[in-house]
Structures are given as C-alpha cells and as structure tokens.
Amino acid sequence: MFANLPETGQKRIVIIGAGFGGLxxxxxxxxxxxxxxxxxxxxxxQFQPLFYQVAMAGLEPSSIAFPLxxxxxxxxxxxxxxxxxxxxxxxxxxLQTDIGVIxxxxxxLGMGADTNYYGMDNIQKHAMPMKxxxxxxxxxxxxxxxxxxxxxxxxxVEQEGLMSVxxxxxxxxxxxxxxxxxxxxxxxxxxxxxxxDFNKMKIYLFQSSNGVLPGMSEQAAEKGADYLxxxxxxLRLGERIADFDGKYATTNKGERIRTNNVVWxxxxxxxxxxxxxxxxxxxxxxxxxxEISQVKGYEDIFAIxxxxxxxxxxxxxxxxxxxxxxIQQGKLLAQNIYQLIKGEKTTPFEYxxxxxxxxxxxxxxxxxxxxxxxxxxxxxxxxxxxxxxxxLGLKNKVMVFINWLWNYITYDQSLRLIIKPxxxxxxxxxxxxxxxxxx
Numbered sequence: 001m002f003a004n005l006p007e008t009g010q011k012r013i014v015i016i017g018a019g020f021g022g023l024x025x026x027x028x029x030x031x032x033x034x035x036x037x038x039x040x041x042x043x044x045x046q047f048q049p050l051f052y053q054v055a056m057a058g059l060e061p062s063s064i065a066f067p068l069x070x071x072x073x074x075x076x077x078x079x080x081x082x083x084x085x086x087x088x089x090x091x092x093x094x095l096q097t098d099i100g101v102i103x104x105x106x107x108x109l110g111m112g113a114d115t116n117y118y119g120m121d122n123i124q125k126h127a128m129p130m131k132x133x134x135x136x137x138x139x140x141x142x143x144x145x146x147x148x149x150x151x152x153x154x155x156x157v158e159q160e161g162l163m164s165v166x167x168x169x170x171x172x173x174x175x176x177x178x179x180x181x182x183x184x185x186x187x188x189x190x191x192x193x194x195x196x197d198f199n200k201m202k203i204y205l206f207q208s209s210n211g212v213l214p215g216m217s218e219q220a221a222e223k224g225a226d227y228l229x230x231x232x233x234x235l236r237l238g239e240r241i242a243d244f245d246g247k248y249a250t251t252n253k254g255e256r257i258r259t260n261n262v263v264w265x266x267x268x269x270x271x272x273x274x275x276x277x278x279x280x281x282x283x284x285x286x287x288x289x290x291e292i293s294q295v296k297g298y299e300d301i302f303a304i305x306x307x308x309x310x311x312x313x314x315x316x317x318x319x320x321x322x323x324x325x326x327i328q329q330g331k332l333l334a335q336n337i338y339q340l341i342k343g344e345k346t347t348p349f350e351y352x353x354x355x356x357x358x359x360x361x362x363x364x365x366x367x368x369x370x371x372x373x374x375x376x377x378x379x380x381x382x383x384x385x386x387x388x389x390x391x392l393g394l395k396n397k398v399m400v401f402i403n404w405l406w407n408y409i410t411y412d413q414s415l416r417l418i419i420k421p422x423x424x425x426x427x428x429x430x431x432x433x434x435x436x437x438x439x
Contacts, residue, residue, distance in 0.1 A: 003100040005079055010035040011341050014095060014104040016085050016273070018045050018068055021305035021326030022110030026078060027071070028334030034341070036078040037102060039095075043068055043082045046133050047391050049323065050400075052173060054136040056180040057144070057416040058407060061133045063399045066392035085111075088275035090298060106300050106337055109287065110330070113268035113306035113321060126246040127264040130173065137419070139263065144418050146260055147193055156200070161258040163201040166249045168241045169265035170207025171214065172358035175224055177263055178205045179360035182231035187411050203233045204257065208240040208266075213366065215320065216356055220366035223375040227360040240266075268321060270307045282309045286318060291348035292336045293329055302337070304329040310349065319351050323390070328352065359383045362408070 005012075011034045015022045018040040026038045047064040054061050072078045083099040088107065095102040115129040128139045143165070150162040167178045185201050205212070205228060211221040212228070212235070225235060236251070241262065243250040249257045270285045280296045282288050286309035288296040293308060295301045305326030309318035319325035329349060336346040355369035357379065365380035367373065384404060391397050407413050 001100040003081060003083075003097065003102045005037060005081075005102065006035075008035050008077075010077065011105045012037060012103065013106045013108065013337060014039060014102055015108045015110060016040075016095075017110035017112055017305075018042070019048075019110055019112045019305060019326065020323045021330040022108065023068075023071070024327045024330030025108060025110065025304065025334050028331055029337070030072065030075040030078050032334070032338045034077065034338070037081060037104070038068065038072075038078060039081050039083060039085060039097065039102070040068065041082065041084050043080070045071070045392060048131075049172075049387055049390070051130050051133065051136045052176045052180065054133060055130055055139040055143075056177065056184065057140055057413050058180065059400060059403055060415060061137060063396050063403065064391060065133055066396060071392065085273065088273055088301075090275060090277075090301065093300065104300075106302070106340075108333065108337075109273065109295070109301065109303040109307050110305050110326070111271040111273070111307055113270045115264060116267035116269035117264070118267065120243065123241070123244050123262070123264060126244050127168070127262040129264050130177070131268070141418050141420060143261055144416055147189065147196070148418070151193065151195055157258060159196075160200040160202070161247060161260050163196065163198070164203070164257075164259040165201075165261040165263060166204045166206065166241065166244075166257060166259050167263045167265060168206045169267065170205055170209070170212035170237070171265065172356075174205060174207070174263075174265040175212055175228065175358050175360055177265065178203055178228055178233045179231055179364065182228070182233050183361045184413070186232065188413060188416075191412075192416065202257075202259075204236055204259075205233050206236045206239055206241050206251070208238070210238050212237070213358055216358070216366065217368050217373055219373055220358075220368050220375065224358060224360055224366050227364045227366075231361055231364075268306065276301075282318075284309070284317075292346045293333050293349065302333060304333060315351065320356075322356070324354055325351055357383050357386065 013034055014037045015026055016039050023045050026036055029036045044065040044067050050064045053059040068080045083097045085095055085097050087096045093104050115131050117124040129135050146162040150159045153159040167174050181203050185198055190198050213221045213224045240252050241249050242252045244262045249259055249262050277297050280287055287303040287307050289303050289308045289310050293302040293304055295303050306321040332349050339346050357367040359365040363377040363380050365383045366375045367379040367382050
C-alpha cells in the first residue's frame with residue numbers, strides 16, 4: 001500500500017525528522033520548484049534546549065512545541081505526514097512507513113539522537129531520560145509525586161530517597177537540571193511541602209571527566225562548577241553511575257547512594273534506519289557524510305544534524321551534536337539539492353561556530369562566544385534572549401517570556417502540576433515506563 005501523496009511531476013524530497021535540521025531544510029526547500037514530504041512521528045517541532053524547564057515545572061509543554069502544519073500554512077508544495085519510518089529500500093527508492101510506502105527522489109535523514117545508556121539495562125529501566133516533551137512531563141510528574149509520597153513516609157531513609165536526586169552527565173542539560181533543582185529546593189519546594197525537612201534532599205551531579213560543561217572553555221567550566229556548589233549541588237567529578245535499581249544508585253567505585261530519582265543526561269546515540277549499508281556508519285553510530293552531507297555510498301541520500309558525521313581537519317570527530325550545526329547544514333543542503341537537480345556545482349559545508357552557553361540558575365549563566373567569554377547576570381540575560389528568539393511562534397515567545405518574568409519577580413513557579421491523563425485505562429506514565437522496560 002502506498003501513502004496518499006499527490007504526484008506532481010516535481011522531484012520529491014523526503015525529509016525524515018522535524019528537528020532543527022529537518023525543519024530548517026523543509027522551510028528552505030519550499031522556495032524551490034520541488035515537492036517536499038516532511039515525515040515525523042510527532043505533528044509538532046520540539047525546542048529541545050528548554051526540555052529541562054518543562055521537567056522542572058518552569059514552562060508549559062505547549063510553550064516549547066509548535067504545530068508543523070501551522071508553519072507551512074502558505075506552502076503548497078510541502079506535505080506533512082505523521083508516522084513512523086520502519087526501513088528504506090535504497091535500490092527502488094522507497095520508504096516503508098506505518099501509513100504505507102513513500103517513494104523519493106532524494107532522501108534526507110534528520111532523525112536526531114536518542115538517549116545512550118551504554119548498554120546498562122537497569123539504568124535504562126529505572127532512570128529518567130529527557131529527550132522529548134513526553135519524557136520531560138514524565139520526569140516532572142515522577143519527581144513531584146515522590147514529594148507527595150515523602151509526606152506519608154515514616155521511614156527517614158526512605159523519605160530521603162524519595163526527595164534526593166542524582167543527575168548523571170555534566171553537560172549543559174545536566175548542569176541546568178541540577179541548578180534548577182537546587183533553586184527549587186532552596187526557595188520554592190519548602191513553601192509547598194512545609195512538613196518536609198529539605199536538609200534531607202541531596203542533589204548530586206556526576207560527570208565522568210574532571211570538570212562540568214565539557215566542550216566549553218575552562219573559564220566557563222570553573223565558573224559553572226562554582227555556581228553549582230554555591231547552590232548546594234554536590235559535584236562528583238571523575239566518577240560515574242554504574243548501576244541503578246530504582247532505589248540505590250551505585251557508583252563505579254562501589255558507593256551506594258539512596259535515591260529514587262536518577263536523571264540520565266549522560267550521552268546520546270544517533271538514531272538509525274534499517275536498509276542503510278553498515279559501511280555508511282562510523283563507530284559511534286553516526287552516518288559518514290561528505291562535505292555536502294551525502295551519506296557514504298549514496299548519491300541521493302543525505303544526513304544532517306546529530307545523525308551526520310562530517311569529518312574535517314577542524315572537526316576530526318564530526319561537528320558537535322547541537323542545534324547550530326543542524327540548522328546550518330539544513331540551510332546549505334536545500335541549496336545544494338536544488339543545484340544537484342539542475343546539474344550545477346554544489347557548495348561545501350563550513351560550520352560557523354556561533355558559541356555555546358548554559359544557565360545554572362537565577363542570574364547565573366556562562367557564555368562562550370567566538371571572541372568573548374563572560375559569566376554571571378549579563379550572561380543569563382543573553383542566554384534568555386537567544387533561547388527566546390529560537391522558539392517558534394510569537395505566542396510561544398510571549399508565553400515563555402511571561403513565565404520567566406513571573407518566576408523572576410515572584411521567586412516562584414506556578415506549573416507544579418502532576419498531570420496523569422489516562423490512556424485505555426492506564427496512565428501515560430505507566431505506558432512510558434513499560435516502553436522503557438521493553439526496549
């Protein structure tokens with residue numbers, strides 16, 4: 001069965017994934033005389049850098065998600081299909097999806113990355129990842145529910161386990177989650193749960209290297225660590241979590257930490273698709289691509305963003321798995337695909353590093369720009385501005401700004417809601433947990 005798509009005679013470019021790279025590519029391709037098919041398992045684009053604020057009750061999920069169809073209201077040559085892609089037949093140029101077969105002339109893989117558990121089954125079963133809006137909501141529900149349960153727990157050790165949190169991974173996500181949790185513990189949660197002793201709530205941040213924020217400057221790493229420690233986060237550098245059974249997190253040194261909450265932000269692995277030659281993959285699971293993003297061994301298949309590994313002298317291990325490389329690759333690839341269609345010369349990709357940044361807490365952030373590094377309150381304002389401008393939709397920008405302003409003025413967050421809608425008689429959280437276990 002074929003998916004219901006119009007046959008227009010135009011070259012059909014199928015994009016799998018509506019992340020930063022795929023969405024940017026689709027928006028640029030719409031300007032050319034081609035047919036674009038954008039395929040994603042969700043009908044919305046997710047602004048991943050702010051997942052942690054949804055998880056920490058700072059933002060509504062709808063504030064960082066934007067409907068795909070609304071983006072393309074005035075574009076007649078793009079077709080959005082919400083489905084799961086199962087495999088690709090590169091010989092006859094067909095995708096097998098849950099809604100049927102989709103033919104393509106050019107295929108672009110922008111499926112991003114998923115959580116990497118490094119083969120540790122117990123951690124995959126019990127830890128909380130944060131790679132989607134639904135996972136962020138699940139994390140929020142579970143942490144808040146544990147505080148509710150702690151109120152009724154007479155055993156002090158069990159109560160401490162319900163309240164304490166171990167965050168694994170000292171990159172921007174781990175640092176931002178740890179800092180936000182510490183601020184909630186210090187300012188907000190004691191007002192909600194006055195009966196609990198928040199001296200029992202421990203927040204640990206584990207990072208296997210000797211400093212947080214790897215990939216940023218030494219100055220940013222040192223300042224980020226100082227900010228976290230000032231907020232009361234216990235840094236465990238040069239250590240890692242080797243096991244977690246749901247109640248005890250075990251370090252690589254054999255220490256057992258009592259906690260019901262492990263937030264896993266330790267790494268990502270690129271998503272794969274059945275049908276691509278194994279020789280096209282690098283050892284780390286990313287797809288080997290040339291300077292115009294063509295996948296190794298294919299002239300009509302491309303990969304961008306987290307999935308792609310474009311090796312150069314400056315980036316021997318590929319570009320960083322962040323939004324900017326994906327966006328820049330998407331912009332150039334739109335032009336290059338059209339040049340290929342016309343039989344004209346293509347332009348090699350050159351990554352322009354616009355810098356990196358991370359926020360730790362209120363008036364606390366670190367920013368590394370190509371020619372300027374700074375920290376503190378001004379860095380925090382820059383971080384907010386950059387992320388606000390990156391969100392799709394004026395309404396979403398306004399809602400996020402209002403939430404941030406309200407939180408800043410009142411020292412409070414108004415979204416600490418435990419929302420568990422039912423799905424066929426079972427909560428969504430239960431289904432998410434079962435899917436994690438059965439992976």
